[in-house]
Amino acid sequence: MHRRPPGSSLTAVRDLYREVARGATARPLVAASWQRSIEHDVKPGRLEAPYTENLNLDSPLTRAALPVLNALHEQLADDPVSTMITDRNGVVLTRRVSHDGLTTRLNSVQLAPGHVFSERYVGTNGIGTALASGHSVTIAGAEHYAEALRAFHCAAVPILHPIRRTLLGAFNLTTTRQESGGMLMALARSVAGQIEAEIAALASRRERALFQDYMEACSSVRPGAVLALNRDVVMMNEQLSAAVTGPDLYTLLDCAREVADDLRFEGTRTLALPSGRVAELRVSRSRREESDAGAVFRVRLAGRPQREPAPAAGGTRPGLGLVGTSEPWRRSVGDAEAALLSGAWLHLAGEAGVGKGTLVKALHRRHAAGAPLATLEPPPSEAPSAVEPWLRDLGDLLDRPSDVIVLRDVHLLSDRLRRRLRDALASRDRSATGQLIMTSQPSMVAPDDPLEDLCDVSVEVPPLRRRPGDIEQLVRFFLLKYRPSGESSCSSEALATLQGCPWPGNVRQLESVIRDLARRPSGRIIRAEHLPPECxxxxxxxxxxxxxxxxxxxxxxxxxxxxxxxxxxxxxxxxxxxxxxxxxxxxxxxxxxx
Structure with a gap:
């Protein structure tokens, strides 16, 4: 049973369905799409397609689609038909039109590159409905939810990755002619099939390019352990497969996949492995034919034995009491846990409020509860009377090998004090000192930071905006914390709003919002209208x-x-x-x- 849409009566919903049907029974696919449009609170009389300037025109989808669209454009000549490619979010990436009159009409309804035509913003339309339903669709005339689109006839087909079968985007045909929907759909399916075939061919060329770079790395004078991968292929030489197995291998592959997805990253990445060893990955991109084919990693292993087994790859030990299952969060917790267990000096970097202190306390409670945990704040001033006792206190704490010392907010230290701290700590015998954990905010630290090489392992704790999948779990956790009776819940609309927030204050800000909402004198369900302005x-x-x-x-x-x-x-x-x-x-x- 559909819930009543906000601000709409059941009579208004029936009237909308009657308008779709035009005296006939609406197709189930269209009726379902209209219901979604109503629930998204789309206004039929006002077309609002958001615009984004950052189009990704260097993706496998666009590289495969452009030659196909250019050839089709020549065949269609002066026909009033437009062809478009969108990404999986409904953003129009490219458009071809050979008829000036149609170009003007499309521009008047914002059906142009950069605009988002998902159902959430525009309601029922070829692009949005194909992406939302996962099926090929034709949307003709009055079947469009927005009044401004009802002069158009559209046929759209989802485009899937030929290997992974994940949704990449959609191909869309739009015309103003009262043509057969079957003919439009036949053409749309044919073109989408050609694009998927071209994506498969590009993937094959990428694999050959990656293989060539991998073989060059393996045949160098001192190849060592070599790994090469992209989203579809993993290759490793005998040295790596013999040296890294089990949980270490899974952790290494997870990290390598993340690095390979970052097309801008080249250089060195350090990773704490579950066994207690540390892996240094030297990364080089495989770029051929002006496209990125993946990454090649030269792997060097180092480290010292751990005190007890580390967590399984990509995850955390049970009993840590930490909330969240998103991949960035699990990886940061797992890397920090492995570093703590190996005795390495650890640098935790992350924005204010992400949970660095909570993470340290959880790991200490689980793995080192018998060892004292000491926390040292930056000195209150740069005066010698404040700095000298502070340095002595830190030295005294490090002189106790069994202690864990947290040096908080090192980004607040001046350059002069950072250099003094580096000189004081660099000469220490690590085997005879306590374990040091430094925390900082990355945006506050200069690229040539004197403390950069002081720690063995550096782990970034991700901001909340990179963990949208964890927000629902965090909301439930904080609701239970501040209303232990369990009588509070969060509506789907409110949750969607919370998941779309930028959260500059991160988890700390979310906790503050939920705490205030949970303490409201009445009302057990948190609705979107209850959320504060900051959301x-x-x-x-x-x-x-x-x-x-x-x-x-x-x-x-x-x-x-x-x-x-x-x-x-x-x-x-x-x-x-x-x-x-x-x-x-x-x-x-x-x-x-x-």
């Missing part, structure tokens, strides 16, 4: 790391200044016109923050 950021644009930091700074400033835009602009050192422009870009609505 109401409506940007759907893909942001770079710098843009995300800028958005979060503006959001924090507005919250601290009670939504006073002018005072926030003054605090940030920018003009009022600039902050308004950036707020529009990042979807920060002043009225929702009041």
């Amino acid at each position: 109401r950021v409506s940007s759907h644009k893909a942001l770079t790391a710098i843009e995300a930091l800028e958005r979060d700074a503006i959001l924090r400033g507005l919250l601290n200044r009670n939504s006073n835009v002018q005072r926030t602009a003054q605090d940030l050192g920018i003009s009022r016109a600039t902050i308004y422009r950036k707020m529009r870009r990042y979807g920060i609505v002043p009225s929702s923050l009041a």
Whole structure:
């Protein structure tokens, strides 16, 4: 049974279905899509297709599709038919139109590259419904949910990866002609099949390129352990397969896959393995024919024996009491746990509020509860009267080999004090000292940080925005913490809103929001309208790391200044016109923050 959509009566829903049907029985696929559109609260009379500037035109999908679309474009000549490719989120990546009149009409409804045509924003349409249903669809005329689209006839086909069978995007044909839906669909399926075949051919060429680079690495003068992989292929030489097995191998492969997916990364990555050893991965990209075929890793193993067995690959030991199952979180916990068990000096980097302190306490409680845990804050000033006792205290703590010492917020130390700390610690005999754990915020540290090489292992604790799958578990955990009776719950709409927030304060901010909501005097179900203003950021644009930091700074400033835009602009050192422009870009609505 469908729930009543927000702001709609059952009569209004029936009227919408009647409009779809036009006197006939609506197709089940269209009726289901209209119901989803109503639940997304899409307005039929107002077309709002969000726009993103950061299109990924160097993906296997676009590289495979463009030659096919160009050939089809020549065949269609001056026919009023448009061909489009979208990604799996409904973002139009490329469009071909050979008829000026149709170009104008498509632009008038924002059906152009960069705009998002998923059902969540536009309602029932060829692109969005094909992606939402996973089936080939034709959406003709009045079957469109948005009134502005009802002059168009569309046929869309999902495009799947030929090997993994995962959804890559969709191919869409749009016309204004009252043509046979069957003919449009036959053409759309044929083109989608050609694109999938080209993706398969590209994958084969990528595998050959990766294999060639792998063989060159293996045949070098001193090859050592070599690994090569992309999303479809894994290759390793005999030295690696003999040296790394079991949980160590699974952890190594997980890390290598993550690195291979980051097309910009080249250099060295250090990884703590479950056995207690440390793996150093020297990474080089396999680039042939102006495309990325994967990555080749030269692996060097080092380390000392662990005190007890480490956790299974990619996961954490039971009993840690930590919430979250997302891959970035599990990997950071597993790497930190392996480092603690091996006795390595550990650097935990992460934004404020991500849970670095919680992670350290959980690992200590589980694995080193018998050893004292000491925490040292940065000195209150740079005066010798504060610095010298602070350095002596740290030295005294490290002189006890059984202790675990947490040096918090080292990003707050001045360059001068960082150099003094490095000189004091670098000369120490690690076998006769306590285990040191440093924590810092990565954005606060310069690239030439004097403390960079002081620790054996560096682990990044991911921000909450990179763990959207963990938000539901965290919400339930905090609700139970602040309402032990278990009588509170969170509606699906509220949860979706929470999962879409940037969370500049990370887990600490989410806990504060849920604590305040759980303490409301009445109401057991948290609904979207109950959420505070800080959860109401409506940007759907893909942001770079710098843009995300800028958005979060503006959001924090507005919250601290009670939504006073002018005072926030003054605090940030920018003009009022600039902050308004950036707020529009990042979807920060002043009225929702009041």
